[in-house]
Amino acid sequence: MSSSLSTRTRRDRDVQTAYEIQSRAAASGALRGFGVGAGVAIIAHHTWPLFRRQTLAFKGFLVSGFTCFGLIFAAEAALQEHEGTRRKEENVIRRAARLDLARQGLIGTESEIAKWRSERENKEQ
Structure with missing residues (x-):
């Protein structure tokens, strides 16, 4: 390959x-x-008369806002955590490749690192 x-x-x-x-x-x-969002809406409905007078559509809008906020920020946080982990793993592999290539007397260019990585993957299989 x-x-x-x-x-x-x-x-x-x-x-x-x-x-x-x-x-x-x-x-x-x-x-x-x-x-x-649903919890806040229920609590606000039972404790705050001004909120109780609001329409069901407005209350649904607030709950859907909380839902979208949770969806977006949880997905972004998980993706950034995954990317950080992958970046650390990639740096460890690249460092090992550069050291091994330096021992062989080669310069660790991108193409040499890619060849080293493919050779290493072939040996592991």
């Missing part, structure tokens, strides 16, 4: 993993946001 094909395959796999992580986090964040 060529290094560009393995790189593309690895990136596609990484994109799919990130999408799954973000989707799960978005669903759980939306549920949490909905729970908080």
Whole structure:
């Protein structure tokens, strides 16, 4: 397998993993946001006469705002955490590749690192 094909395959796999992580986090964040929004609306309805006089559509709008807020921020936080973890893993691999290539007397360019990585993946299989 060529290094560009393995790189593309690895990136596609990484994109799919990130999408799954973000989707799960978005669903759980939306549920949490909905729970908080519905709870706040119920409490406000029973304790605040001004809120009680508001229409059902307005109350639904507030709850959906909480839901969207939870969905967006949970998905973004999960994606950023995943990207940070992947960046750290990638830096460790690249550092190991540069050290190994330096021991062989080669300069750790992008193409050399890609070749080193594909050779390492072939040995592991």
